[in-house]
Amino acid sequence: xxxxxxxxxxxxxxxxxxxxxxxxxxxxxxxxxxxxxxxxxxxxxxxxxxxxxxxxxxxxxxxxxxxxxxxxxxxxxxxxxxxxxxxxxxxxxxxxxxxxxxxxxxxxxxxxxxxxxxxxxxxxxxxxxxxxxxxxxxxxxxxxxxxxxxxxxxxxxxxxxxxxxxxxxxxxxxxxxxxxxxxxxxxxxxxxxxxxxxxxxxxxxxxxxxxxxxxxxxxxxxxxxxxxxxxxxxxxxxxxxxxxxxxxxxxxxxxxxxxxxxxxxxxxxxxxxxxxxxxxxxxxxxxxxxxxxxxxxxxxxxxxxxxxxxxxxxxxxxxxxxxxxxxxxxxxxxxxxxxxx
Numbered sequence: 001x002x003x004x005x006x007x008x009x010x011x012x013x014x015x016x017x018x019x020x021x022x023x024x025x026x027x028x029x030x031x032x033x034x035x036x037x038x039x040x041x042x043x044x045x046x047x048x049x050x051x052x053x054x055x056x057x058x059x060x061x062x063x064x065x066x067x068x069x070x071x072x073x074x075x076x077x078x079x080x081x082x083x084x085x086x087x088x089x090x091x092x093x094x095x096x097x098x099x100x101x102x103x104x105x106x107x108x109x110x111x112x113x114x115x116x117x118x119x120x121x122x123x124x125x126x127x128x129x130x131x132x133x134x135x136x137x138x139x140x141x142x143x144x145x146x147x148x149x150x151x152x153x154x155x156x157x158x159x160x161x162x163x164x165x166x167x168x169x170x171x172x173x174x175x176x177x178x179x180x181x182x183x184x185x186x187x188x189x190x191x192x193x194x195x196x197x198x199x200x201x202x203x204x205x206x207x208x209x210x211x212x213x214x215x216x217x218x219x220x221x222x223x224x225x226x227x228x229x230x231x232x233x234x235x236x237x238x239x240x241x242x243x244x245x246x247x248x249x250x251x252x253x254x255x256x257x258x259x260x261x262x263x264x265x266x267x268x269x270x271x272x273x274x275x276x277x278x279x280x281x282x283x284x285x286x287x288x289x290x291x292x293x294x295x296x297x298x299x300x301x302x303x304x305x306x307x308x309x310x311x312x313x314x315x316x317x318x319x320x321x322x323x324x325x326x327x328x329x330x331x332x333x334x335x336x337x338x339x340x341x
Contacts, residue, residue: 140168202247
């Protein structure tokens with residue numbers, strides 16, 4: 001879109017807002033056609049998938065052919081169901097948002113190839129909800145069947161779609177080396193780092209963490225991680241924590257899950273369970289000072305979980321986090337008390 005048309009677009013958006021509720025009857029767009037002095041409402045009759053579309057002017061029945069690239073402005077008012085789905089998404093109701101996005105994507109599928117179409121927006125929203133809900137089979141399927149080619153998306157959405165296809169590999173049990181290679185290759189691509197937002201980066205870190213953790217035998221996760229798996233465990237913990245730090249402000253489910261998985265891995269590291277079995281509660285200064293570093297880190301993560309993601313009403317107790325958080329000791333406060341004495 002040309003910069004000189006930005007103000008015109010804004011005015012058109014406000015003037016035509018009521019049209020958003022009438023999208024079911026006919027697909028409308030606000031366009032500035034070549035040779036015209038100002039934007040006008042047209043009904044989109046058909047789309048060819050290559051930027052071309054047929055339209056009907058208000059008050060006429062004749063169809064005209066045009067390409068979006070020839071328009072000084074091409075604006076599609078937001079349909080009410082799409083606005084409602086985005087509202088649910090922003091409020092954290094991922095299940096409701098996902099259902100709404102899926103309905104909009106289906107309803108507006110014939111117009112998906114238009115710039116920033118409702119179907120395109122809804123498809124991206126539905127994909128994001130699936131990631132947040134950790135429905136990895138759906139993430140894999142939705143990213144593979146995205147309704148428009150990636151090059152039709154905004155740069156940031158192109159990166160998000162690629163990231164979704166990587167994290168969707170969890171559905172197939174992707175191995176650590178494969179996931180690390182996929183993330184590295186993506187981040188090396190020109191302009192990708194600049195277009196990667198914090199939540200999308202968190203997806204990539206989670207993808208690596210899950211792949212590393214998946215290579216640790218279940219019996220070791222329940223007991224003690226063996227020496228030859230410690231590198232994988234530490235990589236998983238580090239990447240789970242990066243996921244939390246990158247995406248905790250976006251939505252709760254994925255970073256909360258990542259933090260819980262990091263705590264579970266810390267609990268299985270050598271010496272952590274053993275020290276917890278004999279450590280006093282409440283924790284004392286001397287006991288904290290002599291605690292293994294992994295034990296201290298596990299306690300810190302558990303306390304962080306309880307502060308950042310407090311238990312929700314009706315949810316089951318998080319026994320491991322509660323157990324570890326009970327050992328939390330503020331070394332700075334303890335030092336101050338000792339000095340006063």
